[in-house]
Amino acid sequence: MTSALSRTPGQAAHRPKRSLGQNFLQDQGTAWKIADALEASSGHRVLEIGPGRGALTGRLLESGCDLYALEKDGVLAGKLKKHWPRLSVVVTDALRFNWTKLHGPWRIIGNLPYNVASPIIWDLAADVPHLERGIFMVQKEVAQRLAAAPGSRSYGALSVWVQSHAQVRGLFTVGPQVFHPRPKVDSAVICLTSLAPEERLHHSGPLRRLLPLCFQQRRKQLKTILRPLWGDHLDQWFQDQDLRPESRPEELSPRRFQLLANLLFPPHQDPENPSPATS
Template sequence: MNTEKKYHRAKKSLGQNFLTDQNICRKIVDAIRPNHDDHIFEIGPGQGALTEHLINTAPKKLSVLEMDDELADRLESAHSELEVIRGDALKFSWESLNDLDGCKIIGNLPYNVGSKLIWDIVSKVKTLEKAVFMVQHEVALRLTADPGGRAYGGLTAWVKNFADTKYLFKVPPTVFRPQPKVDSAVVAFFPRPIEQWPESPENLSKLIKMLFQKRRKQLSTILKKQWSPEMEEWFTREEVMTNWRPENLTPAQFLGLSQYI
């Protein structure tokens, strides 16, 4: 690693925390299972900690999305084989990746935008083969939670209608510069078949937000204005109790109920 990388000042406004532990980098890259036929897309490569390991796997194509122009310049200079895309991941057109035959997405996501990015990526990239993201530990627990637990929430119900998730390993603050104040964790995402995706993502999103904005209330109370004979029939058929709270519903039940919203 060259000295230029070593002394780049992290920008708090961009949520930059640079990985410095090569063993952790290798574990994250290994988790995506890269091969020579892959088109790999990395979010926020920063100083290239993951990028350099990805390059060594010799994928068919490696694209990186970087918001910091200075770091993007360095990556372009150091690695001519890279496709460097400059821009904000929150504004990136994830649907554009649907023109590919398939892709894998990887990244050390900034804490302040990680949940929003994952929400968009899993529901918009139909060509996604696998994703591996490092996020705040608390978010990792939410992404992989089971119904009924405290960590289970709207993000869980949404993501699990598009992909299966797996908690891989915890990452301590000591492997970053500067060190964050909380632990991180790495999560893998395995997309569900397209035919299993929600027919109306808008309805599902609306229902999830409606219910979890009042997560302490019973379903019958929250859904009082939407209640109909068809909805009542669904509750009976699915053996869902009206006095349940939102976190008691499975992702599949959220999807089923969303058709009545």
């Protein structure tokens, strides 16, 4: 198996840190396939999340893009900067990064640790309205949830939230044999692109409140889940939408969730605390 790190002296000896969820991609062919999926070229602003040993970084720099990186591991960040001096590296936790700082069009890429992939994608999908293209490798189960259609077993709060801001497409599956250490599950690469402004969710507060309320009780009927909020306005809404009050949460499309959320929680009543990226 060809190592993607053969061009990066010294980094192959860096031991993976379990506390950071590090599983390093070590197959060059897979790394290049992921990097090339971003379709980056000269003039594009690209942000790489968690470059690690640099499996994708060299290929991205070859494209001529303006590359920036977020790396939580300070030791790896130093090695990356030493090997590629023109790379801009910020030592930070992507979970705490303020995505609203990314103004204008961006392309974002990352082989995301399994334990933080969902909340990272939850945040950046909502806070980067001009995401030209996002390529992320995540646990295969998470990829299925992100792209799930209403009515499927994988469809949940994460599906609704991300699809309210971006289009999600699955690209390809990656087996555990290309990582060190090997994970126990398959990974998958997905592509995100921001929805057009007229299609995106702009007032997120109502949906943040409704999703955990519904999907923490996903096996119950909506008329039961929403009983404390029920009134004639909900009777009329279900009738207008040609839905039964006995429907369950997974039967509602992202658009219907948005409409229902705005009816129950008017947009000016934003919650103080955002909801986590639940299933």
